[in-house]
Structures are given as C-alpha cells and as structure tokens.
Amino acid sequence: MIPADDLVELVRAYNPKTNEKLIREAYDFGLQMHEGQFRHSGEPYFTHPIEVAAILTEQQLDDATIITALLHDTIEDTKASYGEVSARFGEEVAMLVDGVTKLTNLQLASSETKQAENFRKLFMAMSKDLRVILVKLADRLHNMRTIRAMRPQKQVVKARETMDIYAPLAGRMGMQSMREELEDLAFKVLNPEGRASIMRRFITLQKETGDVVERITNDVTTELDKADITASVIGRAKKPYSIWRKMQEKDQGFSRLSDIYGFRIITQTENDCYRVLGAIHQRWRAVPGRFKDYISQPKSNGYRSIHTTVSGRDGRRVEVQIRTRQMHDVAETGVAAHWSYRDGVRGENPFAVDPARWIRSLTEQFDSEEDHADFLEAVKLEMYQDQVFCFSPKGDVVKLPRGATPIDFAYAIHTRIGNACVGAKIDHIRVPLWTRIKNGQSVEIITAHGQMPQATWLDVATTGKAKSAIRRALRAQDHERFVKLGYELARAAFHHVGKRPTEKVLDMAARQLRLDDRETLLARLGSAELNAHEVVEAVYPELTPDEREEVSADRAVIGLSPDQNLQRAPCCDPLPGERIVGITYRGKGVVAHAIDCENLSHFEDQPERWMDLHWQTGKHKAVYGATIDLTIANDAGVLGRICSLIGEHKANIADLEFTDRKPDFFRLLVHVELRDTEHLHSLMLALQAESEVAAIERHRDPSRATPTVQPE
Known part of the structure; x- marks a missing residue:
C-alpha cells in the first residue's frame, strides 16, 4: 500500500502548492471507512483507491480529482454519506464522488435498451463534470491490472465491457496511452492465445534482427543533428492488441505486417515539427497515403501531431509521429490536460480542449435520438471513429470519420442539404454517393428541390448524425402512408372478432401498448412494427384462446x-x-x-x-x-x-x-x-x-x- 507521504510527494512533484493537509485527511478518512474490507486478492480494499489516485497523478490532475479518487467508493461501499464527505472535503469533491458512484452502478454491458439508457446517463454525468469519467477510467484501469483475482467468468465480462466501452471512450477523449493499456489488458483476458502468439513472434523477431528500436532511434537522432534540430526521439514496439487489430483489419499475417514499430519525435516548437518532417522524408522514402497533418487540422479532442510512415532500415516500414511537448501532453492525456498542473499552476496548454465544449459537441446529436437502437448506434459510431478532413467548395474544413461518404458530408453541412442530395462531385468529378472520401479532397453536393432521402442511404452513410437524419426523414415520409395502411389492417382484424376500431378503442389499445396515441399505433401497425393480433388482444384479450x-x-x-x-x-x-x-x-x-x-x-x-x-x-x-x-x-x-x-x-x-x-x-x-x-x-x-x-x-x-x- 502506498503510504500517504509517498502519494503527497507524487502530487507535490507537479504541484508544489497542493493542499497536503486535505489530501492526507482524505487518505486517513478513506482508510478508516474501508477498514475491514478486502479485495478479491486478499489485499486491504483501500489499496485500490490509493492506486487509482496514483494513476491520476501521472496525468498531473488537480487536488479535487486526487481526493475524489481516494474517496470514490466511500459513499457506495461504506457508512460515509454525501453530507459527511461534503462537510469534510467540500461540495465539489462530494459531487464528484457521487458522480463516480452513479457511474459505477450503471450496467453498460446490459441489454440494448438498458445499455442505451445507461449511455444517456453516462453522457449526462460527463456533461456535468468530465473529471467524473477520468476517475472512473483510472478505476477501471487499476481493476484491469488486478483482474486475475476475479472469477474467470467475471474477468471475461469486465474485459469485454472494457474493450467495448471504456477503452474507446478513453481514446475518444484523447487519452491514447490509457486506451492502449486498457485494450491490451482486456485482450490478455479475452484472447490469451492470440496475445501470447504475438509476444512469441516479437521475441523471435528480436532474435533475428536485434534491437531494431535502438538502431532506428540512433538513425533518426543522427539525421536531426545534421539538420541542427533539437528534439527527443522515443521508439517503441506497438502493443500486442494494436498489432492484432491491424492483422485482422488487413487480413495479414505477422510476418507481412510492416509498421509494428512506432516512433515519436518531440520538438520545441511547431516550426521544428515541419523541419523534422523534411529531414525524415529527405533521409527515408515516404509511404504514399500514410501522411496526416493533425497540426494544421487538429482532431476534435485536441489531438495535434504529424503522422508519416517511411521505409526505414532493411525496407521495414516505420510510423513516425512528430509533435511539440505541449502537443505530446495532450496526446497522452487528452481532455484531462485541461485540469493538469505544473509547478502549482493550472496548465495553460493552448491545445487542451475546453471540456464543456468537447462534451457538448459529442452529445448534441444524441439528444434528438428517441429510439434506443438509433442512440446506441450513434454513440458507438462516434466513439470508434477515426477522422478524415475534406473541404467544401468554399474551402471550409469538414471533419468526418474514416470511410465517410458524400452523404455523410452533406448531412455534416446541414440536414436540409443532406435530405435534398441527388449527387456529389469529389475534386470536381461526379462520383456515386457511396464513394469513400479521402483526406484533403474537395466535396461538392448537388441538390434538387423535392428530393427526399432513400432507404438505401442507410447502408451508405457511416456517421450517426447522417443515419439518424435519414431515419427521421424516412419515418416522416412513410408516416401518413403507414397510418392509412394501419387503419385498414386494424379494421379487418377487429371485424374478424365482430368489433369496430373506433377512436376510443384505438386510444385504449395505444395506452395498453404504451404508445403515445392512436396515430402512432396505426403507423407502427402499418410499418409492421406491430401486428394486428397484438392490437386486438390489447383491448379484447378474452377473444383469444386461453390454454x-x-x-x-x-x-x-x-x-x-x-x-x-x-x-x-x-x-x-x-x-x-x-x-x-x-x-x-x-x-x-x-x-x-x-x-x-x-x-x-x-x-x-x-x-x-x-x-x-x-x-x-x-x-x-x-x-x-x-x-x-x-x-x-x-x-x-x-x-x-x-x-x-x-x-x-x-x-x-x-x-x-x-x-x-x-x-x-x-x-x-x-x-x-x-x-x-x-x-x-x-x-x-x-x-x-x-x-x-x-x-x-x-x-x-x-x-x-x-x-x-x-x-x-
């Protein structure tokens, strides 16, 4: 168990002005509240909150977040109350602890309807204070590090939830190092044989080629010295899960996979980033289609970096990321960089995204979703996206997920443009609407008055926003037709049992089936979402056989x-x-x-x-x-x-x-x-x-x- 003095030292290392007394008090309070409680491993339970707090110190977070980590299970698992936490540590900490407690109680890996509703609650909690999810992610990371103490069946459930929800969420927040570790820990549980296979091949490769990382690092450093550029070079082999995923996506074996090594070059200025890029491309041949400039076109979570892939030693492909120190901090901790401290001062990182603006951009399109399945699909599409950048005819930059089509582009501009789309031009050439947009392309949407979305567009669109807008438009188009058809079906069904579908009867059927009104009932009946037997049975159950x-x-x-x-x-x-x-x-x-x-x-x-x-x-x-x-x-x-x-x-x-x-x-x-x-x-x-x-x-x-x- 990390002593209180050591935890305080971890905080003081980046925040000399930390409130040591309050952190020690939170430490003692948590230790007292969790006394007599033990983890599955047999360790005292309080070792867990301490480790969660230590993980958050790596991101140099504020005192309130560190204290919340120490207390995050007290309201749920001990006799401590919200009022007591508020009185001792302030309302801010009490609200954060309460928020983490509510997140812990959400069963995100449940049935689809329940899962969608819990995702709504998750985003609501995040919108109030994003630090709640930072503590929860650190909590999940430590639980995954110690998951072997759980029952095998519980390990699989937690690992699947981590892989499907928490790792993508960490990635969406820009916390790449945490995402990679969460993915790899979950991968170790879900596919131990696959991970072991990757590790064995790595060992074999190192025996055959020696320390490739050290050699390439020395080569890059030499080129930077020649160009008189001051920068640090960090090389590493990619995580086993990252390699496994690339093998699955590209349908390639390990031996054919090229970019299994990644290098980061950390410079002093933004100008140096482009000088480094020039030096790298002069020395090694760039791989076509593998260049991305996220400095001039940052990701929505604040991520900035230049990505390029080159053919390095022995023709082996090497991925290189070039960024400044401030960009690197955001790349490692994402939105969390907004709360980070250095030398006792709140970090004024110019690249850290304002959390309120970020969460608003993430949730605004979900608010309009009434259907559980649509909401869940929209959330997952957004969480798993990787962006491309394209241009409107006026030169405006539009960010879309990889694999996006002109239909996605049209709806990203405006729903009205999307609904009226009849065609598209990419780089001034007419293309089918299912064409995949690539980085840097110019897209022009052709519209026509009276045009309405087609059902086939749902298979073409990739963004949650476009799919939701198309479904709404299709429902509106079909609503009147479905209502008429639904009434005819209802009339025939009620006539079969000697009854008439009066307005009163249909209103009662709608109430029994928990629908808004009789028009909704008829529309669902006409669209085959309900069958006529269910409607008749809702009002006249006695007319159906009892067996x-x-x-x-x-x-x-x-x-x-x-x-x-x-x-x-x-x-x-x-x-x-x-x-x-x-x-x-x-x-x-x-x-x-x-x-x-x-x-x-x-x-x-x-x-x-x-x-x-x-x-x-x-x-x-x-x-x-x-x-x-x-x-x-x-x-x-x-x-x-x-x-x-x-x-x-x-x-x-x-x-x-x-x-x-x-x-x-x-x-x-x-x-x-x-x-x-x-x-x-x-x-x-x-x-x-x-x-x-x-x-x-x-x-x-x-x-x-x-x-x-x-x-x-």
Whole structure:
C-alpha cells in the first residue's frame, strides 16, 4: 500500500502548492471507512483507491480529482454519506464522488435498451463534470491490472465491457496511452492465445534482427543533428492488441505486417515539427497515403501531431509521429490536460480542449435520438471513429470519420442539404454517393428541390448524425402512408372478432401498448412494427384462446387444512390472482379477504386468527362474483349491447341494480361471475372501449356483512 507521504510527494512533484493537509485527511478518512474490507486478492480494499489516485497523478490532475479518487467508493461501499464527505472535503469533491458512484452502478454491458439508457446517463454525468469519467477510467484501469483475482467468468465480462466501452471512450477523449493499456489488458483476458502468439513472434523477431528500436532511434537522432534540430526521439514496439487489430483489419499475417514499430519525435516548437518532417522524408522514402497533418487540422479532442510512415532500415516500414511537448501532453492525456498542473499552476496548454465544449459537441446529436437502437448506434459510431478532413467548395474544413461518404458530408453541412442530395462531385468529378472520401479532397453536393432521402442511404452513410437524419426523414415520409395502411389492417382484424376500431378503442389499445396515441399505433401497425393480433388482444384479450390448465373449485386456494371450509368475504369479493388473507372462525370456517380490504383492520389485535393463503395457478372456473359500477348512455338498445358484450367475454350476469337514473345516463351495479382478476380487467377494458360507456370502476362495499360463520 502506498503510504500517504509517498502519494503527497507524487502530487507535490507537479504541484508544489497542493493542499497536503486535505489530501492526507482524505487518505486517513478513506482508510478508516474501508477498514475491514478486502479485495478479491486478499489485499486491504483501500489499496485500490490509493492506486487509482496514483494513476491520476501521472496525468498531473488537480487536488479535487486526487481526493475524489481516494474517496470514490466511500459513499457506495461504506457508512460515509454525501453530507459527511461534503462537510469534510467540500461540495465539489462530494459531487464528484457521487458522480463516480452513479457511474459505477450503471450496467453498460446490459441489454440494448438498458445499455442505451445507461449511455444517456453516462453522457449526462460527463456533461456535468468530465473529471467524473477520468476517475472512473483510472478505476477501471487499476481493476484491469488486478483482474486475475476475479472469477474467470467475471474477468471475461469486465474485459469485454472494457474493450467495448471504456477503452474507446478513453481514446475518444484523447487519452491514447490509457486506451492502449486498457485494450491490451482486456485482450490478455479475452484472447490469451492470440496475445501470447504475438509476444512469441516479437521475441523471435528480436532474435533475428536485434534491437531494431535502438538502431532506428540512433538513425533518426543522427539525421536531426545534421539538420541542427533539437528534439527527443522515443521508439517503441506497438502493443500486442494494436498489432492484432491491424492483422485482422488487413487480413495479414505477422510476418507481412510492416509498421509494428512506432516512433515519436518531440520538438520545441511547431516550426521544428515541419523541419523534422523534411529531414525524415529527405533521409527515408515516404509511404504514399500514410501522411496526416493533425497540426494544421487538429482532431476534435485536441489531438495535434504529424503522422508519416517511411521505409526505414532493411525496407521495414516505420510510423513516425512528430509533435511539440505541449502537443505530446495532450496526446497522452487528452481532455484531462485541461485540469493538469505544473509547478502549482493550472496548465495553460493552448491545445487542451475546453471540456464543456468537447462534451457538448459529442452529445448534441444524441439528444434528438428517441429510439434506443438509433442512440446506441450513434454513440458507438462516434466513439470508434477515426477522422478524415475534406473541404467544401468554399474551402471550409469538414471533419468526418474514416470511410465517410458524400452523404455523410452533406448531412455534416446541414440536414436540409443532406435530405435534398441527388449527387456529389469529389475534386470536381461526379462520383456515386457511396464513394469513400479521402483526406484533403474537395466535396461538392448537388441538390434538387423535392428530393427526399432513400432507404438505401442507410447502408451508405457511416456517421450517426447522417443515419439518424435519414431515419427521421424516412419515418416522416412513410408516416401518413403507414397510418392509412394501419387503419385498414386494424379494421379487418377487429371485424374478424365482430368489433369496430373506433377512436376510443384505438386510444385504449395505444395506452395498453404504451404508445403515445392512436396515430402512432396505426403507423407502427402499418410499418409492421406491430401486428394486428397484438392490437386486438390489447383491448379484447378474452377473444383469444386461453390454454391454461383448468383449476377445480375444491382446490382453488392453497393453505387450507383438509377439514377447513373457505368462503369469500363479500366486503371485498377477492378474485383469483389477488393476494388474500384468511381469517379463521369457530367451526373450521375460514373467510378470505383481499390483502387491501379495509375490514382486515378489525382483526389486527388477533394475529392468531390470520392464515397465509394464496390462489392456485391455472385457469379457474367463472364462479367468483364481483361487482362493476357502470355509467352508460340512456339510449335504446345500449343496455342490451352491454349485456351481450359481457356474455361474449364468457362472464355471467348474476344481478343488475340501478343506482341512479338521469334523462341521458343510467348508473348501475352489475354483479358478474368471473374467473380471476385478469378476466375482470379484460371485461372492464372491453366495456370501457364502448362509446356508450361514460365511466366504469370495480365496486366494493366494506359495510357488507361477513358470511354466516360462527366467530371464535
């Protein structure tokens, strides 16, 4: 476990003005709160928050973030409260700790609908303060470093979540070193044989060629000295997962893979970056199509660097990245550079992206997505993107993901341009809309009045923004046609069971199916997202067959002894499907009440008379009475139609009792015999759908006497 003094020294190394007292207090508080807790490895639990804090010191983050790392599990896993953390360490730290706690509780690798909703919550938390996700990424990194202590099945779940969500998110935030380590640690769990194979080939290659990195580093340094350029050269072999991914993408074996070594040249000025580029290209032959200038055209997360690939020693391809020290800091820590400190001063790195602006640009297009699948697709497309830069006819730069087409370009300019697109020119030459745009190309969109998006565009577009806009436009185009078709389908389906799809019926079906309104219902029915059987069943479930096993009346209730007789309490008329309680009476009689019956309060001081009962599962006979309070129109034939409808639902009318008569309405109590609560619900639903029914509810009378049994 890292001692408090050592952690403070790590912070003080880049921030001499750090609040040492507060960090030590947070250390002691976390140690106290987690006392007695242990990790899967058997280590004291508090070793984890300390290591998370140490990871964040590598990014030279502010005191609030370091303290949050020390306390990030206290609210969730200990007796510490939000108020206590706020009182001791300030509202800023308490909000950050609470934000990390909420992120921890998100199950991002769950079902698609749940995952999309949790991604929304993730972006909401990020938009409030991006430091929350920085702590969470450091938390995940340490968990992945120590993942071997977990059960194998849990390792796979965590590794897959890391590979699918946290590593791409770190990359999208510009934190490349963290992304690479997260990917490699997850790769080690998900495909240990593949990783081991890459490592074995590396060892073999080093035996055959010697230390290639050292030799190329010396060659580059020599060329820079000749050009009188002061710069540092850092060479490394790429991570196993990075190599594996290139092998999969290019469908090449290890021996045919060229750029497995990467070199970074860190200069003092931006001007030196271009001088270095000239020196490198003079000495070695550049590989066509492998040059990118992210200094003149930075990525949206602040990344700046010149990338080039050259044929180095023995014809081996070498990737070179050229950047200044400030650019390098942003390249390593991305958006996190905004909070970094040097010598006690908040880093004024000119290349660090403003987090608020960055998160706004990332989330603005997701806000319009109502469909879970669309939202999830848009998020993942954005997280996994690698950019290309192209130009509009006016010379404006447009950033798009690799593989983007003119359709993506059109929607990036404006949704109206995208919807009206009929063709495109790239570098003044007419091209198909599925053409892939390359870096530096000029794109012109040809539009026409009255043009609308085509469904095939969904297969051509690559950006979430374009796909979302196309889907919205297609839905709008098809909506009216689907509504008309949906009504015809509904009319035929309801006619088949002897009913009519009135506005009231369709409104009820929409409510039952949790849709906004009947128009949405008809549109989904017309587009085959719903089938007509589901719509009819939503209003008239009794008109569909019930294949459950029938339950005889003598074994309808479980919990009685063989010599006990059961009667239903008339005050609440409990039906099969409702929770019930039995009250015993002298002479082996038991009266069943619904669990919410008001009269149960009379027996609160006699707990010995209570019995735990429940209904047998299955299809009961329609012999259980219930009462419906009904208000209907006072018109000829209305009561007859209501009675017929009750009969159609296989419910027997035991009695009718008129309680109020008006010139235009009747109010009556209908005593019916039913199978269960589901039968009651479907009957009331069908009655409510009738246009002549103004109001309906279940009637219970607490004043009705208990059956004639002898009290105890």
